[in-house]
Amino acid sequence: MSSRETILASIRSHLAASPPDDQPECGSLFTVTEKVPLVDLFKQSLEAVDGHCVVVQNEQQIVEQIARILGDRPRRIAISDAPALKRLVDGEVAPNAHDIFAFDVGISTAQAAIAETGTLVLDSARERHRFVSLVPPVHIAIVDAQSIFQTLGEALAFIHQNNDISPAVTFITGPSRTADIELTLAIGVHGPQELYVIINEGPPLAR
Amino acid sequence: MNHLSSETFDENAKAALADVQLRGALRNATLLFGKRRLEAARSLSNWEDLRTHARAIKDEVLLHLDRYLETFVANAEKRGTVVHWATDAAEANAIISKLTRDRGARTIVKSKSMTTEETHLNTALEAAGMQVVETDLGEYIIQLAHETPSHIIAPAIHKTKGQIAELFTSTLGMPPTDDIAKLTSTARATLRDRFAAADVGISGVNFGIAETGTIVIVENEGNIRLTTSLPRIHIAVMGIEKIIPRFADLDVFLKLLPRSGTGQSLTTYQSFITGTKRNADDEGPGELHIVIMDNGRSRMLAHPVTRQSLACIRCGACLNACPVYQQVGGHAYGSVYPGPIGAVITPQLLGLEKTAQLPYASSLCGACREVCPVKIDIPRLLLHLRGEIIAHKKNGSAAERLAFKMWARVMMSPALYNMGSMAGRLIQKVMPLSKAWTSGRDLRPIEQQSFRELWKTKLSHE
Amino acid sequence: MWSSVGASTVAVLRRVGCEVEFDDRQTCCGQPAFNTGYRDEARLVAQRFIRIFEESKADAIVSPSGSCTAMVHHYPELFDGDAEWTERARAVAARTHELSSFLVRVLKTEDVGASWSGKLTWHDACHGLRDLNVKSEPRALILNVQGAEFVELENAEACCGFGGTFSIKYPEISVAILDQKIEAIERSGVQAVVSGDASCLMQIGGRLSRNGSSVRVMHLAELLASQTTDS
Numbered sequence: 001m002s003s004r005e006t007i008l009a010s011i012r013s014h015l016a017a018s019p020p021d022d023q024p025e026c027g028s029l030f031t032v033t034e035k036v037p038l039v040d041l042f043k044q045s046l047e048a049v050d051g052h053c054v055v056v057q058n059e060q061q062i063v064e065q066i067a068r069i070l071g072d073r074p075r076r077i078a079i080s081d082a083p084a085l086k087r088l089v090d091g092e093v094a095p096n097a098h099d100i101f102a103f104d105v106g107i108s109t110a111q112a113a114i115a116e117t118g119t120l121v122l123d124s125a126r127e128r129h130r131f132v133s134l135v136p137p138v139h140i141a142i143v144d145a146q147s148i149f150q151t152l153g154e155a156l157a158f159i160h161q162n163n164d165i166s167p168a169v170t171f172i173t174g175p176s177r178t179a180d181i182e183l184t185l186a187i188g189v190h191g192p193q194e195l196y197v198i199i200n201e202g203p204p205l206a207r
Numbered sequence: 208m209n210h211l212s213s214e215t216f217d218e219n220a221k222a223a224l225a226d227v228q229l230r231g232a233l234r235n236a237t238l239l240f241g242k243r244r245l246e247a248a249r250s251l252s253n254w255e256d257l258r259t260h261a262r263a264i265k266d267e268v269l270l271h272l273d274r275y276l277e278t279f280v281a282n283a284e285k286r287g288t289v290v291h292w293a294t295d296a297a298e299a300n301a302i303i304s305k306l307t308r309d310r311g312a313r314t315i316v317k318s319k320s321m322t323t324e325e326t327h328l329n330t331a332l333e334a335a336g337m338q339v340v341e342t343d344l345g346e347y348i349i350q351l352a353h354e355t356p357s358h359i360i361a362p363a364i365h366k367t368k369g370q371i372a373e374l375f376t377s378t379l380g381m382p383p384t385d386d387i388a389k390l391t392s393t394a395r396a397t398l399r400d401r402f403a404a405a406d407v408g409i410s411g412v413n414f415g416i417a418e419t420g421t422i423v424i425v426e427n428e429g430n431i432r433l434t435t436s437l438p439r440i441h442i443a444v445m446g447i448e449k450i451i452p453r454f455a456d457l458d459v460f461l462k463l464l465p466r467s468g469t470g471q472s473l474t475t476y477q478s479f480i481t482g483t484k485r486n487a488d489d490e491g492p493g494e495l496h497i498v499i500m501d502n503g504r505s506r507m508l509a510h511p512v513t514r515q516s517l518a519c520i521r522c523g524a525c526l527n528a529c530p531v532y533q534q535v536g537g538h539a540y541g542s543v544y545p546g547p548i549g550a551v552i553t554p555q556l557l558g559l560e561k562t563a564q565l566p567y568a569s570s571l572c573g574a575c576r577e578v579c580p581v582k583i584d585i586p587r588l589l590l591h592l593r594g595e596i597i598a599h600k601k602n603g604s605a606a607e608r609l610a611f612k613m614w615a616r617v618m619m620s621p622a623l624y625n626m627g628s629m630a631g632r633l634i635q636k637v638m639p640l641s642k643a644w645t646s647g648r649d650l651r652p653i654e655q656q657s658f659r660e661l662w663k664t665k666l667s668h669e
Numbered sequence: 670m671w672s673s674v675g676a677s678t679v680a681v682l683r684r685v686g687c688e689v690e691f692d693d694r695q696t697c698c699g700q701p702a703f704n705t706g707y708r709d710e711a712r713l714v715a716q717r718f719i720r721i722f723e724e725s726k727a728d729a730i731v732s733p734s735g736s737c738t739a740m741v742h743h744y745p746e747l748f749d750g751d752a753e754w755t756e757r758a759r760a761v762a763a764r765t766h767e768l769s770s771f772l773v774r775v776l777k778t779e780d781v782g783a784s785w786s787g788k789l790t791w792h793d794a795c796h797g798l799r800d801l802n803v804k805s806e807p808r809a810l811i812l813n814v815q816g817a818e819f820v821e822l823e824n825a826e827a828c829c830g831f832g833g834t835f836s837i838k839y840p841e842i843s844v845a846i847l848d849q850k851i852e853a854i855e856r857s858g859v860q861a862v863v864s865g866d867a868s869c870l871m872q873i874g875g876r877l878s879r880n881g882s883s884v885r886v887m888h889l890a891e892l893l894a895s896q897t898t899d900s
Contacts, residue, residue, distance in 0.1 A: 011273045031252075152473075189430070647844035648875030662675070
């Protein structure tokens with residue numbers, strides 16, 4: 001008998017041996033969420049977890065904000081394969097797993113966001129941003145205002161649509177952190193040390 | 208300091224109590240974790256409903272675990288995942304060793320997984336000639352120190368920054384400092400190279416979604432994302448009880464887990480991984496393997512009281528709330544899983560013989576049950592296990608058995624009970640008045656006139 | 670175990686207008702055996718308890734002990750699989766109340782005409798708090814004690830470390846847990862600690878006395894029976 005069969009048989013026989021349990025009825029979890037301005041809520045939530053957030057009205061302002069964030073120092077920039085970024089930013093497109101370590105800044109878009117937690121939703125099937133959003137110490141992400149959901153539940157439904165889900169979806173809430181040493185917060189561990197989110201209230205970025 | 212046994216819990220505990228630095232660290236950590244958890248729970252007006260709901264979902268899955276597992280596996284395999292089944296720890300280690308050997312792997316990066324601690328996977332892989340690097344900062348620290356984790360969420364909670372600094376200086380040649388930011392960046396720099404060079408990444412799994420075959424892993428540091436996206440092979444190890452039915456159920460569990468564990472609304476990263484990449488040149492591993500392990504869990508399904516053990520989502524809240532854990536820490540339990548949940552699952556996983564002290568290492572205060580996001584009734588489980596230990600004579604104390612037999616005889620007979628001195632002596636035999644009590648506490652003497660004498664002579668006539 | 674607690678309970682119940690009876694055949698609720706894993710012994714004693722109290726025509730069975738009351742409420746667990754005894758256990762449990770819960774929830778009384786001078790605090794005994802949800806009731810009763818100045822204890826809900834046989838199986842841990850409670854008591858500056866469980870009082874009182882502290886322990890029943898302004 002294979003291990004699979006052994007385990008399944010063990011589960012079945014132990015369940016069969018079990019006396020019945022009185023299980024209380026569990027009601028619905030429906031809650032009414034008060035609608036709030038999502039851009040403001042997102043900014044507030046992200047800043048509470050040490051992320052940075054600016055709001056822009058057009059592509060020109062996106063470029064300006066990126067320049068402001070980068071500052072004067074020359075930085076090696078890696079960008080995702082989002083067409084808008086290829087147009088707006090001068091950077092290496094989606095470096096591979098080996099080369100990505102040479103870059104200081106990674107820039108990507110996000111497919112969606114969650115306002116109540118300040119979270120970015122990155123769907124790897126729609127954009128090659130898995131490495132640029134993870135390895136370089138600085139991550140800049142652009143998200144369209146209209147892609148911001150209020151709640152976690154909505155974002156989960158978004159990534160699991162039509163009974164399908166991408167091979168790798170990532171939720172990002174702020175820069176990386178740890179409290180493993182004396183429970184003291186340290187920002188910037190293995191993931192990016194700085195996270196900047198640019199919310200685009202102008203026409204959605206051409207994909 | 209390390210690799211203590213549950214059989215010597217009492218000795219371990221005494222040593223821990225004498226460790227002033229440990230007690231200070233535990234006090235600060237558990238207090239802070241507890242405070243954060245409470246604030247996070249209070250921030251959600253439907254917290255209690257979420258707990259009830261989560262428990263109901265877990266109960267549903269556990270009652271039909273075979274079907275949900277089969278569904279999970281079928282959906283995972285449809286998306287290119289290779290699923291392996293391991294009946295026990297040895298088999299899990301063997302599967303993973305063989306896999307890594309066959310793929311010619313030499314360097315393995317690992318993210319924190321209690322399940323792999325349970326199987327002592329690192330020891331097995333090292334014996335097979337692999338280099339395994341723990342990448343979670345807390346796990347990395349204890350790996351350097353050759354210790355085991357003392358807390359489910361914060362493995363190095365028992366160490367001061369001074370101790371960690373010394374460790375880094377002696378093992379990594381770091382210039383002496385106890386600046387936490389510098390310690391963290393030292394770890395980051397050292398581990399970057401390992402991530403870049405690793406052939407295989409091994410992770411745990413927080414939730415396995417039956418509906419889609421997705422595994423969900425949560426973290427703050429980013430090492431899980433690195434472990435599961437850079438190397439060409441990802442191996443995820445999962446206990447059979449990690450399954451939840453529907454993708455939408457994550458709305459409940461992702462609200463409960465981070466708040467209960469660290470007081471956060473969400474941890475920094477959640478990775479939702481479903482099968483392998485669709486195109487060869489996409490980012491990510493070319494192979495995804497999931498090792499599903501039993502190792503004694505299926506036995507717990509046999510009774511509703513024990514079945515709830517499998518509802519645990521490994522948040523660590525019970526540890527922080529437990530007055531015993533707060534005093535002695537995790538190592539004293541001599542087991543991978545410490546604290547209240549450890550006291551109930553360790554005996555069930557390893558058998559009562561060697562773990563008979565653990566269910567008694569509790570004052571039954573119930574603080575754990577109060578904070579458990581899935582409402583596991585740990586005190587009831589502890590009492591159940593105590594009953595099992597006595598019923599199967601696993602506790603070895605003939606004197607105690609005799610005492611309780613005599614106790615019962617006295618309690619069944621008011622004539623005996625009323626013989627004040629006899630009852631008094633007996634109570635003092637079973638209950639306080641041994642040196643165990645009087646070494647730290649005085650004892651209020653039993654009164655001359657018992658209540659029933661008082662009743663008979665006076666109160667009943669008033 | 671302490672006659673003054675029993676006598677005080679009787680006095681308080683009578684003062685609020687109850688007719689009190691005491692069946693002197695009773696012995697123990699069985700908790701020490703149950704908690705240590707001796708289910709057979711606990712079951713025998715539980716059955717005896719149930720038989721005795723089933724016979725009573727009283728409207729309620731009241732106990733000054735939160736943990737004994739909780740034990741009675743847990744009786745059905747001892748008879749898993751035995752439908753008849755489970756039902757008999759449930760019936761008795763439904764009529765069994767802890768004192769403060771009885772006064773406040775059933776009799777709707779928060780003022781029992783007690784008086785006691787001094788500063789005091791309340792320790793939430795675990796079984797009463799977590800098994801029976803007794804929390805606001807004792808506080809409401811204490812606030813109505815004439816002359817008493819009540820302060821909330823830091824971490825009033827923290828366990829005192831007794832835990833039955835735990836206190837002698839793991840005495841060092843028991844005392845370590847206890848010492849945190851003692852520290853909070855000392856910081857509060859009270860003259861007395863009140864609780865609803867004699868076992869907690871024995872634990873706390875035992876350490877206070879060992880420390881030479883002037884703080885005394887008092888059972889809730891004793892406080893409520895008090896009609897004196899002497900401390």
